[in-house]
Amino acid sequence: PLKKWFDLLSNDVSKSIKNLLEKICKNQQETSYQINQDSMDYQLFFKPLIHEQKTCEIIGYIYQVGALEKQIHPTEDKLSILSNMTHEIRTPVNAIKGYSELLEETDLNDTQKEYLDHLQDTSKHLLKIVNDILDYSKLEAGKMQIENKPFKIKKLLDEVHSMLIEQTKQKQLYLDVMNIDCPNTVIGDAYRIRQILINFVSNASKFTEIGGISLTCYVDHKISENQLMIHFKVKDTGIGISEKDIHKVFKAFDQANESTTRLYGGTGLGLNISMKIAHLMHGDITLESKVNEGTTFILSVPLEYNPITSSIETALDKKPRLGSLILLAEDNPLNQKLSKRILTNLGMKVVIAHNGFIATTQDKDKHFDLILMDLQMPVMDGYEATRIIRKRHPNVPIIALSSESLYDQKENLIANGFSDAIEKPVDPALLLSTLIKWIPED
Structure with a gap:
């Protein structure tokens, strides 16, 4: 269908896109391109699929700029439609992800393991994009709720580490996790805290080539008898962010500069979503960064602590x-x-x-x-x-x-x-x- 659509374009536009595709094959980088056709603006996105360091295929999609906004005005209608769309996408992708995990437990040769790794990485990436879009829509519609339940901080940190250690190993980066005097069990939304920390560590890995990342949890101060202000700090030795670009980091669909999106990919929603979720939890996110030295993100969130919740730990046995x-x-x-x-x-x-x-x-x-x-x-x-x-x-x-x-x-x-x-x-x-x-x- 995309090829048929290209045939309708003017020769100049068609030629420009073909030249762009040739560059993508060589540079192996995601690229977006905006054109005007018949008084309509269109945004095109292209992503190369790479095998054995060669571009074997280019996938792309196109949408009419402003079309969704023109057709759907109420925010709740947008959320309903996006929810249905993401459900239809998530179902087959979840099946792929689940079966690839079962396949991982079978006897595979080295080539098959490599193919399986690519399959798992791609399905995880697609799910993250879908989840980011749905979370952003829920936040915009005021429909996201925070769930406060007992959870173990050590388990949460271990989960973040296990989910991202392979990503950091591939780049020969260290990933250190430290828990400094935090209570074992607290009450809060473990799912959303984990979501923010995964975003922090994943970004840190993306923008770090030498050195590594540390994730540290510590108590900043006691708010009341049963509540603590706990900090989750993610520090990297990456490229850093200039002072003039720091204010852009938490904006939706924005990164420090446009070349960042082209080079490293992503929806540009992750940190915006993280900040809004932190505020829903009555917390905050702070950022410190120096160019060529690294970046530090700190999630500060108030969490309840009750010794009674320690009895829950016995259920783990x-x-x-x-x-x-x-x-x-x-x-x-x-x-x-x-x-x-x-x-x-x-x-x-x-x-x-x-x-x-x-x-x-x-x-x-x-x-x-x-x-x-x-x-x-x-x-x-x-x-x-x-x-x-x-x-x-x-x-x-x-x-x-x-x-x-x-x-x-x-x-x-x-x-x-x-x-x-x-x-x-x-x-x-x-x-x-x-x-x-x-x-x-x-």
């Missing part, structure tokens, strides 16, 4: 009840196989229902220890199926599954009869902790 019968209500065949494989590996017995209606009939014949319920299914969705099952079995744990972010929807889901909620693709560790919570070992 527990296991789910082996042999438990699980009903998996999921219409997507790929997600069915992926979730069943994970559950089986955890020692569970699994019955699959292809839609909500089948789930309600299966529930009549068998007593399930736990139900995993997809929200969006044909014939009958997860909400209606849950209402029907709840009338017969008010105490069975029903866990909502969705490819959309659930961190600001859990209260609504619980009000609709669900016991808990987790996101797809199903993370084995998160699923395990959910099983431990709802069907613990006797």
Whole structure:
């Protein structure tokens, strides 16, 4: 379709784009290009796919500048449409990501491992873009909510480290993580704090060629008897940011300069989103930087601390009840196989229902220890199926599954009869902790 569209362009514009594509092949850098055709402005984006240091293909997309704004005025309508669009994108990408993780556990030769690494990196990058767009839209619409729950700081720091250590190793950078006298368990939104820290460390890795990155957590001061101001500091030895460009860093769709976007990629939304989330948590982000010396980002966030929450840690030593019968209500065949494989590996017995209606009939014949319920299914969705099952079995744990972010929807889901909620693709560790919570070992 893009080629047919090129055929309609004027010779000068068509020639310019072809020259641009040739440069992309040589330079191997993402590039954007704006043109005017028939009194309409269009923005084109191109990204080279590189294999064995050669450009094997160029992917691109085009949109009419201002078209979305002209057609959709209310912010909530934008959010609804973007939410539906991102759901349609996330579902297949999540399946790719999930199956690539299963494939990683099989015997692969070196070439296959290299291809798999590229596949995983690409799917993660695409998911981040989709999530950034949806988060930005939620923040603009005032729909993002902060969830305060107990979490372990050490576990959060370890997760950030494990998610980004390979990225830093590829560039031969160090990634040090330090926890200086922070309480073990605090109350706050671990998901959003982790999101900000991953953004900080990922950016630091992107803009650092020599040296490395340190992530440090420490208590700045005590706010009250049960609340601490905790700082998460990410410091790198990268290229730094000039004083005249620092004010641009937190603006949406902006980076220190345009060449940064071309050279390093990204949506230009990450730090803007991070700042807005920090403010929602009644915190802040500060930035210090010197050109050619490095950059330091500090997330300051007030977190509650209660010694009682330490009892939660004992749950980490527990296991789910082996042999438990699980009903998996999921219409997507790929997600069915992926979730069943994970559950089986955890020692569970699994019955699959292809839609909500089948789930309600299966529930009549068998007593399930736990139900995993997809929200969006044909014939009958997860909400209606849950209402029907709840009338017969008010105490069975029903866990909502969705490819959309659930961190600001859990209260609504619980009000609709669900016991808990987790996101797809199903993370084995998160699923395990959910099983431990709802069907613990006797």
